[in-house]
Amino acid sequence: MNLFDVYPLNDVTIVKAKGSYVWDDQGNQYLDLYGGHAVISIGHTHPHWVKRIEEQLEKISFYSNSIQIPLQKELAGKLGTISGKEDYQLFLCNSGAEANENALKLASFHNGRKKVVAFTKAFHGRTSLAVSVTDNKNYVAPVNETDNVAFLPFNDEEALEDYFTRHGKEISSVIIEGIQGVGGINVASESFLKLIRTLCDKYGAVYIADSVQCGYGRSGKFFSHDFAGVNADIYSMAKGMGNGFPVAGIIIAPHIKPKHFQLGTTFGGNHLACAAALAVLEVIREEKLLGNATMVGKYLREQLAAIPEIKNVRGRGLMIGFDVPEELGPLKKNLLAHQKIFTGEAKPNVIRLLPSLALKKKDAEEFIDALKEEIAAIHETA
Numbered sequence: 055m056n057l058f059d060v061y062p063l064n065d066v067t068i069v070k071a072k073g074s075y076v077w078d079d080q081g082n083q084y085l086d087l088y089g090g091h092a093v094i095s096i097g098h099t100h101p102h103w104v105k106r107i108e109e110q111l112e113k114i115s116f117y118s119n120s121i122q123i124p125l126q127k128e129l130a131g132k133l134g135t136i137s138g139k140e141d142y143q144l145f146l147c148n149s150g151a152e153a154n155e156n157a158l159k160l161a162s163f164h165n166g167r168k169k170v171v172a173f174t175k176a177f178h179g180r181t182s183l184a185v186s187v188t189d190n191k192n193y194v195a196p197v198n199e200t201d202n203v204a205f206l207p208f209n210d211e212e213a214l215e216d217y218f219t220r221h222g223k224e225i226s227s228v229i230i231e232g233i234q235g236v237g238g239i240n241v242a243s244e245s246f247l248k249l250i251r252t253l254c255d256k257y258g259a260v261y262i263a264d265s266v267q268c269g270y271g272r273s274g275k276f277f278s279h280d281f282a283g284v285n286a287d288i289y290s291m292a293k294g295m296g297n298g299f300p301v302a303g304i305i306i307a308p309h310i311k312p313k314h315f316q317l318g319t320t321f322g323g324n325h326l327a328c329a330a331a332l333a334v335l336e337v338i339r340e341e342k343l344l345g346n347a348t349m350v351g352k353y354l355r356e357q358l359a360a361i362p363e364i365k366n367v368r369g370r371g372l373m374i375g376f377d378v379p380e381e382l383g384p385l386k387k388n389l390l391a392h393q394k395i396f397t398g399e400a401k402p403n404v405i406r407l408l409p410s411l412a413l414k415k416k417d418a419e420e421f422i423d424a425l426k427e428e429i430a431a432i433h434e435t436a
């Protein structure tokens with residue numbers, strides 16, 4: 055059997071990983087500033103994470119959600135403390151798309167409405183509702199097409215107010231990434247997020263903060279939406295939550311009440327997933343990784359902004375993007391081939407940095423030196 059060929063792949067086979075580094079089957083070492091697409095939060099194969107999963111595996115890895123699973127309550131408690139959303143309620147699932155799917159569905163159950171407001175360049179996942187609110191026609195199959203979704207320009211307050219004035223009472227929810235990831239690292243302005251809060255309150259809509267990529271400390275705050283100083287009604291999270299172990303969830307404000315059987319899952323919140331997620335939160339707290347993300351991220355952005363060829367350096371914490379001008383087209387490819395550094399990208403010309411939140415300053419320095427070297431090399435061959 056062949057694999058279903060859905061992605062173009064780098065010709066690299068990673069066989070080992072530790073902290074911010076990975077190794078291929080030829081023994082080459084790479085600096086990982088991509089984190090397997092923003093997934094590696096506390097560092098590859100962190101010893102505490104490995105130990106917690108191994109210990110759990112020896113006890114019990116799975117039983118369905120028909121019994122008490124105290125690890126879920128422990129996770130909810132620790133999540134409440136670290137995020138400051140102590141009075142929220144946790145629903146666990148398995149992936150980012152599934153988290154958003156549940157968030158959108160729950161909002162609709164809650165207010166009985168159908169319309170969703172999403173924004174240009176948004177990415178919310180591949181499942182049916184999640185992809186319907188994703189602004190990329192290539193991902194939307196005919197069966198996912200719906201008139202229930204309105205795409206408004208990102209950060210355009212006038213357009214948002216205007217849409218609410220015309221359709222406010224039909225809107226079930228507004229979904230927004232605090233920092234757009236796939237869309238190219240675009241930060242939602244604080245006043246835009248505040249306006250979403252105000253309009254949702256005024257018209258009875260639900261504010262959904264997609265924190266799948268920008269959440270879990272990546273921005274330097276636990277949720278990047280919190281920079282605006284207002285709470286969302288539902289936060290979705292995934293990627294960094296398990297440091298590579300598939301676990302996801304939504305946290306739900308207290309005014310949204312649960313009803314039996316509206317949401318459900320077989321695998322979500324299993325013992326092993328909870329152990330992985332708990333280990334991540336324990337390491338984030340113990341190693342003060344939010345502070346590290348803020349500090350190393352600031353250093354990186356400052357250094358990048360000082361490189362004249364690099365344009366529009368942006369982002370928060372360790373979620374950073376910059377534009378690569380056309381003449382430096384091969385830069386990302388060369389960083390991997392010559393410098394053994396993984397970075398992310400966003401089409402057409404953005405390099406995205408999504409490293410572990412434990413990235414060390416010396417690793418950031420290594421990257422900046424390598425980047426300068428590769429820029430100079432491209433100039434020389436031009």
Ligand SMILES: Cc1ncc(COP(=O)(O)O)c(C=O)c1O
Pocket residue numbers: 149150151152154177178179180231235236264265266267268292293
């Ligand atoms: C902001 C955002 N939401 C949702 C998703 C979907 O997550 P998953 O691939 O785990 O379904 C992604 C994945 O890249 C994402 O970046």
